[in-house]
Amino acid sequence: MQKRSPLGTFGIYATVIFTCAALLFPIYWMILTALSPRTRLREYPPRFWPDDPQWGVFADLLATQPFALWMWNTILVAVATMILSLTVGVLAAYALSRHRLRGGQGLGLFILTSKMLPATLLVIPLFAIFKSLGLVGSLWSVVIAQATLIVPFATWMLKGYFDTIPPELEHAALVDGCSPLGALVRVVLPVAAPGLAATALYAFVISWSDFLYARTFLTTSESKWTLNVGIATLKGEFVTDWNTIMAASLMAAVPIIGVYLFLERYLVGGLSSGSDK
Amino acid sequence: MATIDFDNVQKSYGEVHAIRDFTLHVEDGDFCVFVGPSGCGKSTALKMLAGLEATSAGSISIGGRDVTELGPGKRDIAMVFQNYALYPHMSVRSNIGFGLKMRGQDKADINRRVEAAAETLELTSYLDRRPRALSGGQRQRVALGRAIVREPSAFLMDEPLSNLDAKLRVQTRSEIVNLQKRLGVTTIYVTHDQVEALTMASKIVVMRGGVIQQIGSPDTLFAEPANIFVAGFIGSPGMNFFRGPVEIENGRAQTRFGEQVVPLSVSPDRLPRGEAIFGIRPEHLKIGGETGGTPVSLGLVESLGTEKILHFPTPEGQAIHSLQKVIGSDDAARDSTTMLARVIDDRRYSDGEHVRVALPEGKVHVFDPETQKALS
Ligand SMILES: Nc1ncnc2c1ncn2[C@@H]1O[C@H](COP(=O)(O)OP(=O)(O)O)[C@@H](O)[C@H]1O
Ligand SMILES: [Mg+2]
Numbered sequence: 001m002q003k004r005s006p007l008g009t010f011g012i013y014a015t016v017i018f019t020c021a022a023l024l025f026p027i028y029w030m031i032l033t034a035l036s037p038r039t040r041l042r043e044y045p046p047r048f049w050p051d052d053p054q055w056g057v058f059a060d061l062l063a064t065q066p067f068a069l070w071m072w073n074t075i076l077v078a079v080a081t082m083i084l085s086l087t088v089g090v091l092a093a094y095a096l097s098r099h100r101l102r103g104g105q106g107l108g109l110f111i112l113t114s115k116m117l118p119a120t121l122l123v124i125p126l127f128a129i130f131k132s133l134g135l136v137g138s139l140w141s142v143v144i145a146q147a148t149l150i151v152p153f154a155t156w157m158l159k160g161y162f163d164t165i166p167p168e169l170e171h172a173a174l175v176d177g178c179s180p181l182g183a184l185v186r187v188v189l190p191v192a193a194p195g196l197a198a199t200a201l202y203a204f205v206i207s208w209s210d211f212l213y214a215r216t217f218l219t220t221s222e223s224k225w226t227l228n229v230g231i232a233t234l235k236g237e238f239v240t241d242w243n244t245i246m247a248a249s250l251m252a253a254v255p256i257i258g259v260y261l262f263l264e265r266y267l268v269g270g271l272s273s274g275s276d277k
Numbered sequence: 278m279a280t281i282d283f284d285n286v287q288k289s290y291g292e293v294h295a296i297r298d299f300t301l302h303v304e305d306g307d308f309c310v311f312v313g314p315s316g317c318g319k320s321t322a323l324k325m326l327a328g329l330e331a332t333s334a335g336s337i338s339i340g341g342r343d344v345t346e347l348g349p350g351k352r353d354i355a356m357v358f359q360n361y362a363l364y365p366h367m368s369v370r371s372n373i374g375f376g377l378k379m380r381g382q383d384k385a386d387i388n389r390r391v392e393a394a395a396e397t398l399e400l401t402s403y404l405d406r407r408p409r410a411l412s413g414g415q416r417q418r419v420a421l422g423r424a425i426v427r428e429p430s431a432f433l434m435d436e437p438l439s440n441l442d443a444k445l446r447v448q449t450r451s452e453i454v455n456l457q458k459r460l461g462v463t464t465i466y467v468t469h470d471q472v473e474a475l476t477m478a479s480k481i482v483v484m485r486g487g488v489i490q491q492i493g494s495p496d497t498l499f500a501e502p503a504n505i506f507v508a509g510f511i512g513s514p515g516m517n518f519f520r521g522p523v524e525i526e527n528g529r530a531q532t533r534f535g536e537q538v539v540p541l542s543v544s545p546d547r548l549p550r551g552e553a554i555f556g557i558r559p560e561h562l563k564i565g566g567e568t569g570g571t572p573v574s575l576g577l578v579e580s581l582g583t584e585k586i587l588h589f590p591t592p593e594g595q596a597i598h599s600l601q602k603v604i605g606s607d608d609a610a611r612d613s614t615t616m617l618a619r620v621i622d623d624r625r626y627s628d629g630e631h632v633r634v635a636l637p638e639g640k641v642h643v644f645d646p647e648t649q650k651a652l653s
Contacts, residue, residue: 174350176350176376191364
């Protein structure tokens, strides 16, 4: 390999540091705001170091708001959305990848175009449908609505992954005595683990960060609020406790980090290497 | 005990007829090789036998049992794939034992049989590795192990050696033949390499464009090719062809090769009038006699030590210009205006040298110019 010039090395580090700083600064600002006493929030110039951290803000939040319930609802929705999207996505993607369906190519593209419709456009008709199904106010409405957004892209991601797995691998499994579904579950899915993990993470993050659907379908049933709906109600009409909101947002972000750390080991590719010559 | 029968099997993908009128009987214990140029339908035929592709028409039996409608797992066969298709997420042990596990064998039994197969293939010390930590040759042996451990009634192999380097390929070739001899399991082996076919098979099926051209032992295919395609495909290098007149002299048929008059062993009434296509194997040409034959001037001389391949132009007016199409040869060195002679002697030959080439009696093949079939 060619040795990098010192200037090149400097350029790379400068870019990395700048990018990280730009990405991490909002999180730093959230932490700073959460820990600042309410009186200091509007000070100018702002302080960049919390010299008087108010740790009590987290306890206050848990004591005064049904934060745990919101968290639980959000987890239920995210996990259910993830399972639903992955199940539908895997089966659809596998069929598109392995069977030369008539018009399969066009179908694949068509699926993707549904991703181009903005959620705001879909929310009204979805509301009408859920209303007639009696699903408004149920967590299922949010799960299904989010899945409609996630499945197209998940299918596309997974199809790309399945396309890289040689069909001989399933053929071998079939000859070894697996049923077609058995070959998918025992051979294809384990080999596709990085693709599944990436798709699961995508589904989880999209679901976790949804506000529009949850707000539209769940507003009237307070016991079903998700984190984002709940946190939005903390913004009062006359006073807004930005430190409380930031503390809630920070706690809301923790599970995402957890899921990421758990899935990370599967995200690393190259698992399929060694199957062939 | 398993014979294999294809009965008038057809396969089409939409408009494409990949396999036509495929009828074949393979004896128990045979080593049967499907050979032909790439795209001729060898893999398709094998996959239909495995149950991985549906037949469009016809029926397939293994050991006398009609398996046409059975899934691959129910046909009691094992398959070795060109790219090996090892399960990358499993150890070598699990790879080899997977088929037994799927058939519900108990753990101790699986372990015993996996170890025995590994022993046979010298894989014992690699049993706990993943496929990715093995060399190409070792992966190939794991693929073989996966097949033999099940003790199936037939082995199907689709170009299992084509990913190995030349030396390992020759070595593995004889290992597979020995293994098959010892186990006595009926084997169908697919390759595009006619050398592999000739050296391994007890029965060869030559295919072209989805149609069987000839079925026979290696010796039969070499000595009595059924048509021009088989004659040109089998042999290294393949047969030389030229056009020649059909003459009847004293009730015996003869043709001419340059200046030489070549008597034919085919009876005159079986020959077409006017002209026919003639073939002579490169190793049957006599080079360098003092008299007889016809004088030619040598072109390229390829020497492999004592063995030499001599190129010389086909005699004036005897080249077959449509030959490329007939043979469909992908061998670029072969053009219809050049003939090859294979000699094993200590003489030195050089470009431009004038030598006499003679066609020995009884070694000349005659083909019908219309049907391209051999006449005898
Ligand atoms: N799934 C398929 N769809 C359409 N055509 C196919 C398919 N599989 C094979 N073919 C065609 O069938 C013919 C035979 O292919 P194949 O059996 O793979 O040839 P070989 O193994 O002899 O090289 C080829 O012309 C190929 O293009
Ligand atoms: Mg093939």
